[in-house]
Amino acid sequence: MRYLIALAITLWASFCGAQDWEDRRVFNEAGTTPLRIISSTDTDLFEPLIASFVAENPDVAIEYLVTGTADIDSRFRAAPDAFDIAISSAMDLQLKLANDGFARVLKTIEHPEWAEWRQSLFAFTTEPAAVVINRAAFDGQPIPQTRQELIEALRARPAVFQGRVGTYDVRRSGLGYLFATQDARASETFWRLMEVMGALDVQLYCCSGDMIDDLAAGKIAVAYNVLGSYAAARADEENTLEIILPSDFPTTMMRTAFVSTATQHADAAERFVQHLVTQQSTGDEAGPTLPALRDQSDGAERAIIALEPSLLTFLDTLKRNKFLAEWESAVIQN
Structure with missing residues (x-):
């Protein structure tokens, strides 16, 4: 029996390892129950949560x-x-997967109504979209605190910012598309900012980590709509970076998790999601490095994107194509 389990883990690892991943890591290989987790969160940020889980659940091996x-x-x-x-x-995208029947209902997990969807999709962090700058590019200049002030700063010194502004390529990034559609719903300022960035030959990225790497290296001077958690993790190391949470209209997302309806290890998978929501709801700073789950009742002033059907609006094919056409017209000006 132990031979069959070991063989299964080996074959599973070989299958997943043959695919292209930004990162792949196995935790607690001695565990006899394998869990396969597909995630957009960098391993370094998520590792403390996995480590605390396997310490309490030594029977589980996790491939991340x-x-x-x-x-x-x-x-x-x-x-x-x-x-x-x-x-x-x-x-x-997570809500649509859950709505389309890919997420298992977990009735044993108690969670605030605003942070879950039909007992199948569970939020466990709240993280703002941020503007992050390289301070050297703003030496002696006022630091913009709103999108309109950022527009004015970019227009005032185009030679400084030509080719040195970064944001998501919303055609490739699901999170980038979410942030962009939410910004566009909030204010027309978003489209003016996109046009200004496009005129400056904006650099387009798949993810926050790559943007912050280039920002720290001085290749770009401004990164727009970077995940606040990623920026905070690097700002502690890089004294050249400054995080701005725009005061005109805030955008805060919730990171979510669900268990596949096709899982063969439902008990272990449910335990893992329970671990996520428990640790992040308590905000145990000794464990997780990701932000805790916070609602607006704790004094937070930044509006949180709600887990509700309106999230699916811009996933409609016609609406998505129209939005991307407008985005490309504003941003791709070559």
Whole structure:
């Protein structure tokens, strides 16, 4: 029996290892119950949560596979039985997967109503979209605190910012698309900012980590709509970075997780999601490095994107195509 379990783990690892991943890591290989987690969260940020889980659940071996938010959606739809848990910052794509029947109902998990969807999709962090700057580019200049002030700063010194502004390529990034559609719903300022960035030959990225790497290296001077948690993790190390939470209209997403309806290890997968929501709800700073789950009742002033059907609006094919056409017209000006 132990031979069969070991063989299964080996074959599973070989199958997943043959695919392209941004990162792939196995935790607690001695565990006899394998869990496969597909996630958009960098391993370094998520490792403390995994470590605390396997310390309490030594029977579970975890293979943690990192890829982009849009890729999670397409891979999961193509092979829902290949993964036990999906974790993503793209709330809209996660909600659609849950709504389409890919997420298992977990009735034993108690969670605030605003942070879950039909007992199948569970939020466990709240994280703002941020503007992050390299201070050197703003030496002696006022630091913009709103999107309008950022527009004015970019227009005032185009030579400084030409080719040195970064944001998501919303055609490839699920999270980038979510942030962009939410911004566009909030204010027309978003479209003016996109046009200004496009005129400056904006650099387009798949993810926050790459943007912050180039920002720290001085290749770009401004990164727009970066995940606040990623920026905070690097700002502690890089004294050249400054995080701005725009005061005109805030955007805060919730990172979510669900268990696949096709999982063969439902008990272990449910225990893992319970661990996530418990630790992040209590905000145990000794464990997780990701932000805790916070609602607005604790004095937070930043509006949280709600887990509700309106999230699916811009996933409609016609609306998505129209939005992307407008975005490309504003941003791709070559």
